[in-house]
Amino acid sequence: xxxxxxxFTLKRIRIIGRSMEPALHEGDWILFLYRSQGLSSxxxxxxxxxxxxxxxxxxxxxxxxxxxxxxLDTGWWVEGDKQDQSTDSRHYLTISESEIVGRYLLRxxxxxxxx
Numbered sequence: 448x449x450x451x452x453x454x455f456t457l458k459r460i461r462i463i464g465r466s467m468e469p470a471l472h473e474g475d476w477i478l479f480l481y482r483s484q485g486l487s488s489x490x491x492x493x494x495x496x497x498x499x500x501x502x503x504x505x506x507x508x509x510x511x512x513x514x515x516x517x518x519l520d521t522g523w524w525v526e527g528d529k530q531d532q533s534t535d536s537r538h539y540l541t542i543s544e545s546e547i548v549g550r551y552l553l554r555x556x557x558x559x560x561x562x
């Protein structure tokens with residue numbers, strides 16, 4: 448019997464930077480439902496307005512948390528919540544469905560407050 452490969456796994460990510468404030472803070476630990484081939488179109492449509500995990504083809508070693516804003520004819524539009532701290536679709540335009548590899552499940556460790 449062939450071994451089965453799960454369609455989704457859990458991926459934990461530590462937030463670095465301030466691009467998703469106030470929703471997520473630098474140092475927060477986040478759990479994402481992860482699929483290396485990208486999420487389906489239907490799952491993405493249901494995730495509009497929510498936080499997703501992005502792995503851009505242009506930077507495959509970098510995972511970033513962004514808010515899924517909308518679907519355009521050319522692809523998906525993602526943005527950070529803190530515009531002046533975010534590199535997102537306002538800089539690199541739309542991304543493909545396969546570049547959205549996870550959806551936010553929960554924050555399991557909150558960063559300590561900045562002093």
